[in-house]
Amino acid sequence: MKKKLAIIGAGIAGLTLANFLKKFTDHEFMIYEREESLSLEEGYGIQLATNSIKILNEIDFKKINNEKLFNPKTLDFYNIQNEKICDLDLSKFNNEETKYTTLQRSTLIEFLKEDIYTQHLRFGKKIKEVSELKDKILIKFDDNTNDLVDFVFAADGIFSNTRSFFEKKKNEPIFKKAIAARVILKSKSELNISDENISLMLGSKSHLVLYPINKKKELNLVCIMRCKKFDPDNTKQLITNLVLKQNPKLKIIFDNEIKSWPLYFTPKILPSSNKKVFYIGDAFNGFLPTLAQGAGQSIESAYEIFNLLKENKLVSDTYFELRSKRAKIVRKRSNFNFFAFHFSNSLMQKIRNFFLKFLTRRKSFIKAYLNPVYKN
Ligand SMILES: Cc1cc2nc3c(=O)[nH]c(=O)nc-3n(C[C@H](O)[C@H](O)[C@H](O)COP(=O)(O)OP(=O)(O)OC[C@H]3O[C@@H](n4cnc5c(N)ncnc54)[C@H](O)[C@@H]3O)c2cc1C
Numbered sequence: 001m002k003k004k005l006a007i008i009g010a011g012i013a014g015l016t017l018a019n020f021l022k023k024f025t026d027h028e029f030m031i032y033e034r035e036e037s038l039s040l041e042e043g044y045g046i047q048l049a050t051n052s053i054k055i056l057n058e059i060d061f062k063k064i065n066n067e068k069l070f071n072p073k074t075l076d077f078y079n080i081q082n083e084k085i086c087d088l089d090l091s092k093f094n095n096e097e098t099k100y101t102t103l104q105r106s107t108l109i110e111f112l113k114e115d116i117y118t119q120h121l122r123f124g125k126k127i128k129e130v131s132e133l134k135d136k137i138l139i140k141f142d143d144n145t146n147d148l149v150d151f152v153f154a155a156d157g158i159f160s161n162t163r164s165f166f167e168k169k170k171n172e173p174i175f176k177k178a179i180a181a182r183v184i185l186k187s188k189s190e191l192n193i194s195d196e197n198i199s200l201m202l203g204s205k206s207h208l209v210l211y212p213i214n215k216k217k218e219l220n221l222v223c224i225m226r227c228k229k230f231d232p233d234n235t236k237q238l239i240t241n242l243v244l245k246q247n248p249k250l251k252i253i254f255d256n257e258i259k260s261w262p263l264y265f266t267p268k269i270l271p272s273s274n275k276k277v278f279y280i281g282d283a284f285n286g287f288l289p290t291l292a293q294g295a296g297q298s299i300e301s302a303y304e305i306f307n308l309l310k311e312n313k314l315v316s317d318t319y320f321e322l323r324s325k326r327a328k329i330v331r332k333r334s335n336f337n338f339f340a341f342h343f344s345n346s347l348m349q350k351i352r353n354f355f356l357k358f359l360t361r362r363k364s365f366i367k368a369y370l371n372p373v374y375k376n
Pocket of ligand 1 (some may be wrong): 156281
């Protein structure tokens with residue numbers, strides 16, 4: 001039966017759900033976005049593993065200009081001195097149609113907004129009040145408009161404000177005492193890495209990830225650093241004290257504009273207490289970025305909702321069971337990576353590197369660690 005749906009937030013999760021609803025259903029829906037426009041900031045890269053590409057292919061991901069995509073074949077591990085440790089073959093998770101892909105986030109958002117923008121997206125919408133009316137939910141916005149809907153899909157990110165309207169139990173995101181700094185590089189410069197692959201450089205209390213974001217091989221560099229306080233004015237100083245102290249030669253890659261932000265994660269995975277309200281993407285659970293699965297899980301959660309709706313089986317418990325199972329798999333690995341990437345003790349680093357070399361060659365390990373995430 002045709003339903004009326006509200007999606008709160010036009011990030012990757014909200015837009016993905018909207019695309020599936022538009023393409024495959026006749027449900028009536030609207031995305032309500034708090035900002036006045038979509039953030040299409042150039043540069044900022046994103047990795048999409050095969051689990052999310054497989055889903056995006058159903059909404060014609062292939063129509064994106066191929067020049068704006070890259071398919072790295074391996075994940076190369078280095079120490080922070082830029083000496084190679086080992087590599088992991090990512091292409092073994094690929095098939096003809098579904099390949100590990102890197103791109104700019106803006107390329108993904110441009111693609112996701114294309115069929116939605118004019119009819120199904122409203123900007124500058126902040127929820128003022130919600131109430132239940134018979135079997136429906138009435139959302140009142142602070143511009144005095146409202147919408148009466150059958151279901152609400154909260155896709156408003158890790159600090160989900162929608163939660164505060166529907167949930168008594170708080171699940172406030174926690175600062176991980178770490179900072180991410182991002183730089184876009186025109187080329188790999190003097191680094192001893194391949195600009196065809198993803199490079200991961202492991203240092204003490206810090207690590208760097210570099211990957212191409214298009215066929216021009218511009219590189220996205222993300223540097224994660226442990227730090228008790230977030231002060232964006234001090235990011236350069238932190239890089240100098242923590243990263244460049246370990247390898248001064250890296251200075252050249254931090255000469256471009258640096259953007260930084262604090263890393264948060266959601267402590268608990270909690271069900272929705274309202275059977276008409278569903279959380280997707282980071283609003284369901286915010287992961288650490290050390291498995292590069294945040295966007296992937298946003299896409300997966302949107303797809304799970306779409307499938308349940310399509311089959312007329314959209315029930316809180318069913319969705320929560322499905323989603324929390326997936327989230328736990330990803331959370332466990334993201335947290336473990338965060339821990340293992342940052343050893344400062346040189347003996348621990350040696351032991352980790354030994355295991356890395358050993359395990360990246362073991363089919364059984366890769367199968368156990370990554371297959372459940374990439375769903376192969
Ligand atoms: C350093 C770093 C690197 C990352 N790298 C990767 C990667 O390589 N691969 C990957 O898969 N993931 C990565 N991620 C994670 C990924 O970016 C996020 O998980 C993903 O963007 C979450 O999407 P979302 O749609 O749930 O939320 P968001 O992208 O946060 O979107 C939420 C939307 O809701 C809107 N909104 C907020 N509040 C309200 C409100 N009250 N009312 C209406 N609208 C509202 C916001 O304006 C926004 O448009 C990374 C994250 C970090 C921090």
